[in-house]
Amino acid sequence: MLHYFLYPLSSDISVFNVFRYITFRSVWALLTALIISIIAGPWFIRQLKRVKFGQYVREDVKAHLVKAGTPTMGGVLIGFSLSISVILWGDLTNQYVWLAMLVFFGFGAIGLADDYLKILRKNNKGLSAWSKLLGQFLAAAAVMALLFNMPAYSTNLVVPFFKTFTPDLGWLYLPFAVIVMVGASNGVNLTDGLDGLAIGPTIVAGICFAVLIYVAGNFGMSAYLQVGYVSGVGEVTVFCGALVGAGMGFLWYNAYPAQIFMGDVGALSLGGVLGFLSVLCKQELLLLLIGGLFVMEALSVILQVSYFKFTGGKRIFRMAPLHHHFELKGLPESKIIIRFWILSALLGLAALSVLKLR
Numbered sequence: 001m002l003h004y005f006l007y008p009l010s011s012d013i014s015v016f017n018v019f020r021y022i023t024f025r026s027v028w029a030l031l032t033a034l035i036i037s038i039i040a041g042p043w044f045i046r047q048l049k050r051v052k053f054g055q056y057v058r059e060d061v062k063a064h065l066v067k068a069g070t071p072t073m074g075g076v077l078i079g080f081s082l083s084i085s086v087i088l089w090g091d092l093t094n095q096y097v098w099l100a101m102l103v104f105f106g107f108g109a110i111g112l113a114d115d116y117l118k119i120l121r122k123n124n125k126g127l128s129a130w131s132k133l134l135g136q137f138l139a140a141a142a143v144m145a146l147l148f149n150m151p152a153y154s155t156n157l158v159v160p161f162f163k164t165f166t167p168d169l170g171w172l173y174l175p176f177a178v179i180v181m182v183g184a185s186n187g188v189n190l191t192d193g194l195d196g197l198a199i200g201p202t203i204v205a206g207i208c209f210a211v212l213i214y215v216a217g218n219f220g221m222s223a224y225l226q227v228g229y230v231s232g233v234g235e236v237t238v239f240c241g242a243l244v245g246a247g248m249g250f251l252w253y254n255a256y257p258a259q260i261f262m263g264d265v266g267a268l269s270l271g272g273v274l275g276f277l278s279v280l281c282k283q284e285l286l287l288l289l290i291g292g293l294f295v296m297e298a299l300s301v302i303l304q305v306s307y308f309k310f311t312g313g314k315r316i317f318r319m320a321p322l323h324h325h326f327e328l329k330g331l332p333e334s335k336i337i338i339r340f341w342i343l344s345a346l347l348g349l350a351a352l353s354v355l356k357l358r
Contacts, residue, residue: 002019002025002088002089022214022217022234022235022237022238023214023237025089025090025238025241026089026210026214026237026238026240026241027241028089028241029085029086029088029089029090029238029239029241029242029245030085030241030242030244030245030248031245032084032085032088032089032242032245033081033082033084033085033241033242033243033244033245033246033249034081034245034246034248034249035245035249036080036081036084036085036246036249037077037078037081037245037246037248037249037250037252038249038252040077040080040081041077041249041250041252041253041260042253044074044076044077044260045071045253045259045260048071048072048073048260049071052119053071053072053073053115053119054069054070054071054072054119055069055070055071055072055261055263070258070259070260070261071259071260071261072115072119072260072261072262072263073112073115073261073262073263073265073266074250074253074254074260074261074262074263074266075108075111075112075262075263075264075265075266075267075268075269075270076112076265076266077246077249077250077260078246078247078249078250078262078266078269078270079104079105079108079246079265079266079269081242081245081246081249081250082104082239082242082243082245082246083101085241085242085245085246086101086238086239086242089238089241089242090235090238090239090242091235091238094232094235094236095150095232096232096233096235096236096280097235097236097238097239099143099146099147099276099280100236100239100273100276100277100280101239102143102146103139103140103143103181103269103272103273103276104269104270104272104273105269106139106142106143106272107136107139107140107181107185107268107269107271107272107273108265108266108268108269109139110127110132110135110136110139110264110268111189111263111264111265111266111267111268111269112264112265113126113127113135114126114127114132114264114265114268115263115264115265126264132268133182136181136182136185136186136268136272137178137182139272140177140178140181140182140272140275140276141174141178143181143276144174144177144178144181144279145174147177147279147280148173148174153230154168154228154230154282155168155169155170155171155172155173156168156169156228156282157169157173157176157282157284157285158227158228158282158283158284158285158286159285160283160285160286160289160354161354163226166228176284177279177284180275180278180279180284180287181272181275181276181279182272182275183275183298184271184272184274184275184278184287184291184294185267185268185269185271185272185275186268186271186298187271187291187294187295187297187298188202188267188268188270188271188274188291188294189264189267189268189271190294190297190298190301190321191267191293191294191297191321191323192261192262192266192267193321193323193324194256194323194327194333194336194337195254195255195256195257195258195333195337196251196254196255196256196258196337197323197336197337197340198262198267198270199247199250199251199254199262199266199270200251200337200340200341200344201291201293201294201340201341201344202247202270202271202274203244203247203248203251204290204341204344204345204347204348205274205290205291205344205348206240206243206244206247206274207240207244207348208290208348208351208352209240209274209277209278209281209283209290210237210240210241210244211352212227212277212281212283212286212352212355213233213234213236213237213240213277213280213281214234214237215227215281215355216228216229216230216233216234216280216281216282216283217229217230217231217232217233217234217235217236217237218234225355225356227281227282227355228282230280230281230282233280233281236277236280240277243270243273247270250262250266256333256334256337271294274287274291275287278290286351286354289347289350289351289354290347290348290351291347292343292344292347293340293343293344293347296322297321297322297323298321300316300317300320300321300322300325301320301321303316303317303320304316304317304320305320323336323340
């Protein structure tokens with residue numbers, strides 16, 4: 001909105017020329033979302049306590065029983081800070097920005113319904129697994145149908161480490177992208193089990209995608225780094241900045257010991273939009289590295305369940321997802337969180353380095 005009103009004044013007042021730059025607006029989108037989150041956080045936490053929207057903890061995770069009753073649905077705070085920041089600093093005529101917002105709030109609505117049912121039933125069982133998956137697939141498919149019809153977008157798949165190998169998936173790209181978004185959404189949701197564990201890697205991923213999307217939307221830089229150019233997608237860098245800022249502001253209150261949890265409304269929306277950002281900048285496969293921690297957590301659950309069924313009750317891990325395994329081995333929660341953050345940062349740096357390894 002500020003871009004729309006203030007940039008035209010640059011012909012008379014040169015200082016307003018800065019509003020044309022995506023980098024300038026992205027940084028301020030980050031700062032705005034961060035400040036809004038920190039300021040609004042205490043009031044939001046008080047309101048959640050007042051209406052008794054507290055977390056219900058799995059009975060088999062005994063170490064977490066002390067966390068029962070901690071305010072949840074903090075994803076609403078992230079969404080509020082993010083949306084205000086994007087409205088202020090983004091170019092609201094850009095279709096890609098609105099699609100990113102649609103993904104965030106579409107997946108968030110599913111998570112919100114899940115969280116509300118848990119509170120209503122006073123246990124940790126919300127939507128059924130199949131209902132949740134169906135909603136995610138429908139939300140992802142609806143957004144991809146809109147993106148699929150944009151003339152500037154292609155169905156080519158960029159393969160890391162290869163310069164010219166970009167196979168055209170055609171109509172198969174639609175279900176592929178939907179699976180990427182749903183997989184990322186559930187990966188973040190499975191990771192959200194310790195204080196600050198999910199939001200830390202999400203911030204790292206948001207920074208990585210801010211770089212990748214800016215490069216993909218810049219003709220000169222995309223040509224130099226041999227990254228697929230997508231006209232107009234660079235504006236989504238502002239969205240990424242707001243996402244990072246809102247995440248950092250939420251972490252202010254979600255860090256160990258947490259004063260608030262993000263809930264499914266936060267985890268599903270954050271994961272879904274990370275998957276969509278990888279689709280926008282044509283780096284779907286690189287998401288496996290950027291979100292490597294989420295992949296590890298999801299794989300630990302898949303392996304545990306599969307091995308349990310095929311061996312008649314044997315386990316690979318003491319408990320899945322993976323962070324619970326380390327908890328049961330006696331590692332302090334804060335140490336697990338910090339080490340997972342470090343791993344996430346290393347994976348993010350490795351992913352960005354791939355830009356030159358072609």
